[in-house]
Amino acid sequence: MISTFLVKLALLVTVIDIAYSVAIYEQCAGEGYGNFPCDNGMTCFRRNKWFSSCQYSCPLNLGWECETYIAVTPGYAAQWAQCAGEGWGLARPCPAGYACYARSIYYSQCRPIGDCPSDWGCYALFHTTTPIPRPVTLPAYAKCNNVINAVCPTGTACFRNNALYAECRPACPPTWACETDVVGEKEQCGGEGYVGLTRCAEGLRCYARSQWYAQCAPSCPGADFIC
Structure with a gap:
C-alpha cells in the first residue's frame, strides 16, 4: 500500500511539472536529470545523452547531435521509467531509441537500445508498438550471466562467482567475487x-x-x- 507521503510527493511533482518550464540555453533533459518543457517557441535540443538545452534552433556544426528530444506520447513510458512488471499495471511501450528491459518479473525499465546490464532480461524492442514479451525465469542456482531474455527467480539475484560465471542465488556465497562487487x-x-x-x-x-x-x-x- 502506497503511503500518504508518497501520494503527496507525487502530487507535488505533478504541480512542479505543470508549472515549470526552462529558459533559453538552460538544461531541459539528460540521463539522470529528468525532462522539462521549454519556454514557448523553443525546442529541447540534444547535445549528448547527458545534456539537452532549450534553444530556438539546433546549434549546427558544434558537436551537437541535433535531434529534437523525444516527447513522450500518452500511453508511453518515459526514458529510464518503469515500463512493465507483474502487479505494476498495463505494460507500456518505450519511446523511439529505447527498449523495455526486465530486471525481474516485477520491474522493467526503458533504457537506450543495447544498454542492458548482463544480468537483466536483455531483449530489445526496436519497434515501440511491439508487445512486451514476458522474460523467462531461470531456476534457482542456474547460470545467469549472458542468458538472453531471462531473469532470476523471486528471492534470488544473479551473483558473480568469477569473470566467466554467475548464478541465481539468494545471497552472495562467501569467497565469490560478488563479495567485493x-x-x-x-x-x-x-x-x-x-x-x-x-x-x-x-x-x-x-x-x-x-x-x-x-x-x-x-x-x-x-x-x-x-x-
Whole structure:
C-alpha cells in the first residue's frame, strides 16, 4: 500500500511539472536529470545523452547531435521509467531509441537500445508498438550471466562467482567475487523483495523511487525519486 507521503510527493511533482518550464540555453533533459518543457517557441535540443538545452534552433556544426528530444506520447513510458512488471499495471511501450528491459518479473525499465546490464532480461524492442514479451525465469542456482531474455527467480539475484560465471542465488556465497562487487550508476540497489547488491560504487548513492525500486546515482536522479 502506497503511503500518504508518497501520494503527496507525487502530487507535488505533478504541480512542479505543470508549472515549470526552462529558459533559453538552460538544461531541459539528460540521463539522470529528468525532462522539462521549454519556454514557448523553443525546442529541447540534444547535445549528448547527458545534456539537452532549450534553444530556438539546433546549434549546427558544434558537436551537437541535433535531434529534437523525444516527447513522450500518452500511453508511453518515459526514458529510464518503469515500463512493465507483474502487479505494476498495463505494460507500456518505450519511446523511439529505447527498449523495455526486465530486471525481474516485477520491474522493467526503458533504457537506450543495447544498454542492458548482463544480468537483466536483455531483449530489445526496436519497434515501440511491439508487445512486451514476458522474460523467462531461470531456476534457482542456474547460470545467469549472458542468458538472453531471462531473469532470476523471486528471492534470488544473479551473483558473480568469477569473470566467466554467475548464478541465481539468494545471497552472495562467501569467497565469490560478488563479495567485493558494487552497484554501478543507474543500477538497482534496493527495494522490497530485492536481494541483489546494495553497495553503490564510489561517488554514488542509493536513491529510492518507490518501495519496490531504488538505484545508484551521483545525485538525485529526478523529481520522482525520494531524495
